[in-house]
Every structure is written in C-alpha cells, then in structure tokens.
Amino acid sequence: MRDLATLPKAHLHLHFTGSMRLETLIELASSARTRLPSNFLDGDPLRVPADRRGWFRFQRAYDTARALVRTEEVMCRIVLEAALDDAAEGSRRLEIQVDPTSYAPFVGGITPALEIILDAAKQATTLSGVEVAVIVAASRMRHPLDARTLARLAVRYAGDQPGEVIGFGLSNDERAGQTSSWERAFAIARRGGLASMPHGGELLGPDHLREVVSCLGPTRLGHGVRAGEDPALLDAIVASGISLEVCPASNVSLGVYHSPDDVPLRTLMSHGAQIALSADDPLLFQSRLVDQYEIARALGCDDAELAELARGSIRACLASPTTKRAWLAEVDAWLAAPDQVPGAQSDCPEASDLESRAVAR
Numbered sequence: 001m002r003d004l005a006t007l008p009k010a011h012l013h014l015h016f017t018g019s020m021r022l023e024t025l026i027e028l029a030s031s032a033r034t035r036l037p038s039n040f041l042d043g044d045p046l047r048v049p050a051d052r053r054g055w056f057r058f059q060r061a062y063d064t065a066r067a068l069v070r071t072e073e074v075m076c077r078i079v080l081e082a083a084l085d086d087a088a089e090g091s092r093r094l095e096i097q098v099d100p101t102s103y104a105p106f107v108g109g110i111t112p113a114l115e116i117i118l119d120a121a122k123q124a125t126t127l128s129g130v131e132v133a134v135i136v137a138a139s140r141m142r143h144p145l146d147a148r149t150l151a152r153l154a155v156r157y158a159g160d161q162p163g164e165v166i167g168f169g170l171s172n173d174e175r176a177g178q179t180s181s182w183e184r185a186f187a188i189a190r191r192g193g194l195a196s197m198p199h200g201g202e203l204l205g206p207d208h209l210r211e212v213v214s215c216l217g218p219t220r221l222g223h224g225v226r227a228g229e230d231p232a233l234l235d236a237i238v239a240s241g242i243s244l245e246v247c248p249a250s251n252v253s254l255g256v257y258h259s260p261d262d263v264p265l266r267t268l269m270s271h272g273a274q275i276a277l278s279a280d281d282p283l284l285f286q287s288r289l290v291d292q293y294e295i296a297r298a299l300g301c302d303d304a305e306l307a308e309l310a311r312g313s314i315r316a317c318l319a320s321p322t323t324k325r326a327w328l329a330e331v332d333a334w335l336a337a338p339d340q341v342p343g344a345q346s347d348c349p350e351a352s353d354l355e356s357r358a359v360a361r
C-alpha cells in the first residue's frame with residue numbers, strides 16, 4: 001500500500017470557512033471572547049442527520065466559525081493554511097469556494113471581500129506550491145437576485161490563472177428554494193466564462209439532481225453522490241462529462257449514509273464517473289483530503305484504483321492542459337514506484353540495501 005499523502009491529486013470541493021484549522025478557530029474565538037459550541041472541542045466530528053433538523057446544528061456551527069472571520073489578515077491566513085495543509089497531502093491544485101457576501105460587512109463590501117480572497121489565493125500559490133483558484137458560490141439561503149449580483153461580480157474576476165475566479169457555485173441547504181430560481185445567475189456566470197459548479201445530490205436524490213443538471217448546466221456537481229440511486233441518471237451525468245466532487249466524510253457526518261461503507265463510491269466508479277474526492281468542511285467533519293482516499297481504500301480500492309481517482313480529480317480541475325499532463329505523469333510515477341509494506345519503511349540505507357539485495361537474489 002503506497003502512501004496516499006504523496007499521491008498527486010487536486011482538491012475541488014473545499015469551503016473557505018470550513019477549511020479552517022481547528023487551532024486557528026480556537027485562537028480566533030479566544031481573541032473575540034466567544035464560546036465555541038462543544039462539538040468543535042470534543043474531538044469528535046460533527047454528526048447530524050441531514051434529513052431531520054440536524055442540518056441546522058451544522059449550519060449554526062458553521063455560522064459561529066464564520067462570524068469569527070472579520071479581518072483581511074484572518075481571511076488571508078485561512079487561505080494560506082488551507083493551501084499549506086493541501087500541500088502536505090499531495091494536492092497540486094486547490095479550488096476553494098467562497099461566498100464573499102458573508103465577509104463583506106467586515107472589510108468594506110463584497111468587492112473588497114472577493115479581492116482579498118483572490119490576492120490571498122495568489123500569495124498562497126507562491127508560498128505553498130499548490131495552485132489555488134477560486135469558485136464564487138451563491139447561497140440557497142439568500143435571494144436569487146443576490147446570486148445574480150454575485151455572478152456579475154465573479155465574472156469581473158474570471159480567469160484561468162491561480163488567484164482568479166474559475167467557477168460559480170450554489171451552496172448551503174439543498175432543500176432551500178427552487179433550483180430554477182438560480183438559472184439566470186448561472187447563465188450570467190457561464191456567459192462570462194465561468195464553469196458551473198453547484199451543489200446537488202447530497203441531501204436530495206435523483207429528482208433534485210435532474211433539476212440541478214437541467215437548470216444550472218453543471219461542469220461539476222458538488223457531491224452528486226445520490227446519482228448512485230438511479231443508474232440511468234448516473235449514466236446520463238457521466239455521458240454529459242459532468243464530474244462529481246465526492247466527499248465521503250461529509251456524507252456520513254451529515255447522516256446521508258450511515259457509515260463510510262454505505263457511500264456508493266464503487267457504484268459511481270463502475271459507471272465510469274469522473275470523481276474528485278474532497279473534504280468539504282474539514283473544520284466540522286475533522287476529516288481532510290487524504291482521509292477521503294483512506295475511506296476509498298477501506299472500501300476496497302487498490303492503489304491502481306486510488307491512482308485513477310486522483311487522475312479523475314486532476315482531469316476534473318480547471319488547471320491548464322499542460323499542467324494537468326504533468327500532474328498525471330506524477331500520478332503514473334507514484335503508481336510505478338515500489339509498493340511499501342506498512343511499518344516496514346526504514347530510513348536506514350544499510351537496511352534498504354539489504355532489502356534490495358534480497359529482492360535481487
């Protein structure tokens with residue numbers, strides 16, 4: 001079993017506040033003299049049943065964390081720490097999503113809020129070696145007209161370089177509002193050159209997914225995992241070239257599936273879905289990027305299949321074709337390198353020499 005932290009990959013579903021390190025949150029809460037909900041401090045991931053009122057507990061916890069992000073300095077720190085954590089886990093590319101509306105009151109408006117994130121993404125790219133691009137995400141909890149305003153703002157900063165806006169998303173409770181209400185906002189974003197990356201198919205099933213696909217024209221679906229319940233829909237999604245940002249720990253923490261064993265990753269893979277395993281909100285779920293690959297391994301994926309999942313994440317990202325080719329070659333090199341027996345790794349050159357001589361004999 002090869003080391004999954006060295007497997008080159010891309011991280012395509014990570015929320016700005018949800019990416020925060022727990023130590024950072026504790027420090028911010030202490031400075032602001034704010035008491036954190038116990039679920040941040042009890043060492044257990046937040047677990048709530050999404051099909052009941054549990055989602056609101058998740059949302060309250062998220063809102064508590066978000067309310068502590070009030071300065072440019074903190075915003076830059078969150079992006080940099082997310083990139084550094086990704087770098088330590090073999091990520092070559094982070095596409096982080098943010099709704100700048102939430103931070104606008106503290107930094108002089110929605111435009112400065114977005115510019116702070118974009119500048120931070122550029123700087124984090126330089127400091128971490130991980131390409132950091134930005135997805136501007138509207139919220140289902142706000143009026144669809146706000147989403148149009150946000151889409152127009154996002155288009156002004158559209159580009160294909162790190163530190164630029166590459167996509168437009170729609171996050172928060174999938175059950176809120178009519179998906180068609182956001183059609184115009186996504187049309188503005190797509191006309192402006194942004195990829196469509198809405199959430200869909202985590203809390204709600206195939207009917208909802210059909211609506212998201214037909215109204216919002218996704219390039220990638222945030223989650224989409226519930227497509228596993230409808231083989232014809234899943235095949236149609238795969239045939240349309242829509243990638244799935246699958247976040248197993250999030251699914252389990254939100255009660256969509258009882259345990260990681262129930263996440264239909266294998267079903268999605270067997271239908272040829274292009275999958276980008278992602279962490280979603282590690283601050284709340286206490287499970288980062290490599291943990292998602294560990295879950296896939298526990299579901300029976302061997303190293304060749306895990307490499308293919310990593311290739312899927314790279315193919316599904318919006319980096320340049322040349323860069324993606326280079327990363328795909330790195331995945332091939334990871335897989336071609338000798339397998340390691342866990343616990344048998346040694347830093348001692350003599351021992352390594354002995355092992356290789358033994359193999360040669």
Ligand SMILES: [Zn+2]
Nearest residue numbers: 171199222280
């Ligand atoms: Zn999400």
